[in-house]
Amino acid sequence: MNGRIFRMDIPAHQAVQELLPWDASEQLAPDETQRVREHLQTCAQCRQDLEWERDMRAEAAASDALPPGVDMESALARLMPALGAQEHAAPVMVTATSATPEAAPIAAGAPQRVSWWRTASANQPSWLRWTVAAQWVLIIGLGALLLRPDTDPAPYRVLGSAVSSGANLVVIFQPNTSERELRHILQAQGARVVDGPTVTDAYLLHVPPATRERALAALHAEPAVQLAEALDGGTPP
């Protein structure tokens, strides 16, 4: 209209056209925003279309209602009892001394920990192998007991007696800790496994009471140890 002949850059116009919805929602990268701004200065069509995009966003923001007939509480009530096993066993994130979920030490590094876990649990994590090995030892041991002639009756023992009598430390190892590493750590402290792994993957240890504090400090210093706490009065976690 001002007498100048404006030649539209068709590829640039098309590229900006495709970006307009996300320019309206301010979701573009800085260089894309810059490109759109420059083009808008010379293109009335795109300015008009950008206004249309903003109107559409306003419409969408105004229609915030749930679809008719949908009820969150009843849907949630149906789902909660159906929550079954998770694909991978839970990473060790619950403290042994407190099993409440709120006490789980979720730190800022949580995504990295999950990311590591994804890698570790992709095939056969070491804890799984050892758990399976321990199960087999138990099965074979119990089978042998059943087959053995019942000559002298075994003394009756309460299952928890070993735990309550001997354990004075609880420790959780990093899930990728190898058996060899675990064994060396325990041997260095003169520690003996009394029980575990528990449902929270914790091990209950016995160390000589005189060296318990030193052992605790040494365990805290071990990178492979995720948690180490003293058990007062032999209370299991």
Next chain:
Amino acid sequence: MQQERGRNGGPNPEAEEVRLVARIAAGDKLAFEALYRIYFPRLSRFIGRMARNAALIEEVVNDTMLVVWQKAATFDGTCKVSTWVFAIAYRKTLKGLKASDEPMESDASLYEDDSGNQPEQTMNRQQLQQTVAEALDQLPAAQRAVMVLTYYHDMAYSEIAEVVECPLNTVKTRMFHARHRLKDLLWNERESSQ
């Protein structure tokens, strides 16, 4: 923690959601319930743009969240929690629609008689929303998903590409065609209502 939260709730919703997913991975059902309450409104609105049956919408939301529960440990933080959850929801929605008898592509004639628009009425906001919703319903499912995620869920095209598992340019092209189609449909609706 368990109260429902909107799009902008909380000082850093993304960090909070990442923490919830990490707790879910540890088997924490309270964290799961909290995430469910955050996502139910968003997912049901998204799925509700693809399916109309309330029972099917709830079922797809629950199927989605069940996968979140089962696979929380596989969430690696390389994308937003919302991108991850919506990607699951999108796949479950397509699967749910295929399994049900609901048509993937809407039939425009279903709405011709119940729009409530009278010629003498001016189009108020509610009617306009209804018209937009109906026009959206007439788009192919792939275009509709991209448009709904853009307008109703504030997603960048890179996030949408992850949700619907297609290249970035495909998202932009789908959106471009969807906008043109929607403009035509809205134009026709407005013409017919005047």
